[in-house]
Amino acid sequence: MSNYTDRSITCKDCKLDFIFSAGEQEFYETKGFQDPARCKTCRDARKIAKQVKEAVSAGESNTTSSQETVAQFWNEEGEEQPHRQRRRR
Numbered sequence: 001m002s003n004y005t006d007r008s009i010t011c012k013d014c015k016l017d018f019i020f021s022a023g024e025q026e027f028y029e030t031k032g033f034q035d036p037a038r039c040k041t042c043r044d045a046r047k048i049a050k051q052v053k054e055a056v057s058a059g060e061s062n063t064t065s066s067q068e069t070v071a072q073f074w075n076e077e078g079e080e081q082p083h084r085q086r087r088r089r
Contacts, residue, residue: 014042
């Protein structure tokens, strides 16, 4: 039996609440990870932005697909696109 229960955490970036499930908590503990500070959408956006930045720094010429993917998360002014809060099931 698990000693974990689902917890609601407020995302550091978008300020929306997301569920940190009991299973995720157990996994994080076994790996020695800290509790997440960002929701999945914001974590994915940061990961893509980092990949694009690294590609540009490395001088890759074909970053169009990465740039298009990043455009899904940020608008032309560099502001994050709104995303929907994940619903509980």
